[in-house]
Amino acid sequence: MRGEAAADAGAGYPRSPEPHDLSDDSDYAAAAAASASIHAAIRSDMADIGSEETARVDVVYEKERVTIHPTQYGSSRISGKLRLYLQLGALFLSWEPNEGVDSFSTSSVTAEIEKYRNLYTIQALPVSDIRFIRRYNPTFGLEYIIIVLSSGLAFPPFYFYNGGTRELFATMKQHVFIIRSDDDPTLFLVNDFEDPLQKSLSSLELPGVATVANAMSRQNSFSFAGSVNEARHGDDAKHGGPSSIYEYGSKQKHKLNDPGRDLSLQVLEKFSLVTKFARDTTSSLFRENHSSGSHAYGRQKQEHVWDNRISDKYKDQQITQDDTSVLSDSTESDELLLVWGKKRGSPLTVDEWRAFLDPEGRIMDSKALRKKVFYGGVDHVLRKEVWKFLLGYHEYDSTQAEREYLAAMKREEYEAIKSQWKSISATQAKRFTKFRERKGLIDKDVVRTDRAVPFYEGDDNRNVVVLRDILLTYSFYNFDLGYCQGMSDFLAPILHVMEDESESFWCFASLMERLGGNFNRDQNGMHAQLLALSKLVELLDPPLHNYFRQNDCLNYFFCFRWVLIQFKREFSFDQIMLLWEVLWTQYLSEHFHLYLCVAILKRYRQRIIGEGMDFDTLLKFINELSGQINIDQAIQDAEALCTIAGDNGAACIPPGTPPSLPVETDGGLYLQEDDVL
Amino acid sequence: MSYAYLFKYIIIGDTGVGKSCLLLQFTDKRFQPVHDLTIGVEFGARMITIDNKPIKLQIWDTAGQESFRSITRSYYRGAAGALLVYDITRRETFNHLASWLEDARQHANANMTVMLIGNKCDLSHRRAVSYEEGEQFAKENGLVFMEASAKTAQNVEEAFIKTAGTIYKKIQDGVFDVSNESYGIKVGYAVPNASGGGAGSSSQGGGCCS
């Protein structure tokens, strides 16, 4: 019985947050004092955001040294000031980075960080747009919070170097309705009830609270951006053609002088740092054909014709390889992008591969190799060898002898880790619930992974057992991350290629160094990628972005499967091996898969907008694209987009976003909770 | 194909309880034990007939794993019916029902019809949850209950159709405003003008029968 109870609580099924009276919280008292004292009028630059008259702003909470860790760049961090303020009766949250970067940064990375500074700025986030906040007060290390918006997206963690999360919550509690989850003490549901009557009503019917919260904050006027770096834009951005496009997005919940009102515009300005050329093309490209989104019957037909025309044209264009000449013809909008990517090449052959190696087996020019693979993939017989480099298991400058030695060592190490769970006896397992659960889950999943592929086909397939052993061993090797569905999708092609248990394990482990965040319990890595995706679409296809915004699709959950397992379910087994090796080259971008998402969305944008798809329809539509996507075309489109976006594209992607190497915190790489399986 | 109504269903419950198998059995009349595990959501559809009217069921088969819940919750919106599934051979899948129900209540519309299904009843020799317990839970929570097997097809058809019947009855009783799609019901195009005349063209002018 004990085991059962543990399993129940352990699996962490959060019941709806029960009311948890905060008044017995010591936070509450702490802040009562703190908040009353700060009522200072705020600098006028904060007040004039999007409003004519300067509405009175009351700062009710202010904390310095609230910091973001873009730890991709060593120990550098962006310190800033977090504020809560009241304006016209509504509560807003802001975070402004300080000028300059904190200590420890070398000057070379400073510029990099500067680029990201504005990305994180929050100018005026209506607290009503917050769904919940997680608060962590680790015994060792800094306290931090993670803010999750009702759109489902999350901000990166804010670390409080001077403390103050308790006061923050206590202050919030004085203005908005907050309940703390009983099951998960780090979780605070936030709700902004401006109407006191409603407030008292809803505190009576608590189970409905979350739903109300949803309904109340439908408009996703959040922003990661804010203070526009005027110096850098110059005039280009200011008379950016785009502004007219955004007008139809002005269906706003907030009043006219609401500081949150024009955020999206600011974001756009900010991201319109695109070169004038690219911006002009992109905006003229995507403006055409955009109507109010009403679903006239004729539209579909017309669009169908259009599609055909594109593909015909495309066939011709493929032969022309001259990118720039095609680009200058700006009348045929979307086609530019379609033909712009370089023609796909042929796979790396054995002879070509040999030519890359020096006599001792070092890879002389890894960049050229990656380029070759990016454009054409790898002949299947070579995958076993080449993937080990692409995945980072082998160093490019290692010799053949070193690699053989490494393989032998790693084989022993693998066996040692494997024996950790192999040696668990039945009696021991009986008292080891977490192990039993994990093993049970993996057992159930390996028999449901790629069984139609001959390598895994049939009853009692030995390879299925190996799949199980590797995953279980990995969950011991990386106990904090453990096992999560989707991992077997990644492992199956790797084992199929490697045909060796230990080598597959280490390749998989290398891949998880980068993609572990996809499987982290708090879904942080996924949120970061979906957020980056929304920023990229905003940059590369503003009308589509606007369409998603108006139709409540900004959380990009419809791309969840694409991102989680990098298109594994969208292509055939053979195609996915090709696509993955292209992605793993990181030739144009570490985040090429996000450009691929944008590319595919853009290819179907006319149907999406023309048919007026809502979230449900869109999700179904995207799901059913599985098996329909032309892989070469998608890669070419993505290449073009990635090139067009350039640095501005890269600036849409917060550092540490998978598959970038993760941010290492004091508490380990992965969120540790009791209920990790 | 034309339909009088379209109902959105969701299938929810722990991973491995057989949600995808139930869907496949219902839509394709076959049992495929090696079906891929579900990431995110998958879709199925089938036409049925109730009261001589063609009704299309659009079924959302969601992923059961806990860590996907923050995503799968967003699929509940606007579902008219839900099949809440547990595995009669695994006690913990039954223990988690309350939290699934809670989720459904929070994220789906209040009038959603929920059918509780104890799946894998072909494995009754390995049963870990009795029929009575399932029945009791359903009763306490106002759900319709059935044990079923995706493998033998026992009660699969019945479960989906009975749920549709309940929803249809609610329409007849005027519980829904069918012109409001947030209830998970769409009015179709080609209906012989039946009682109430609710089914119009895409304008969906007709309200519901009284």
Ligand SMILES: Nc1nc2c(ncn2[C@@H]2O[C@H](COP(=O)(O)OP(=O)(O)OP(=O)(O)O)[C@@H](O)[C@H]2O)c(=O)[nH]1
């Ligand atoms: N004996 C028996 N086995 C079943 C039945 N239904 C499903 N199974 C088995 O249970 C396993 C899991 O079934 P799925 O339908 O994939 O489970 P699911 O609920 O969709 O799981 P997720 O997609 O992970 O949420 C399959 O491998 C089937 O072999 C049944 O009625 N009887």
Ligand SMILES: [Mg+2]
């Ligand atoms: Mg499934």
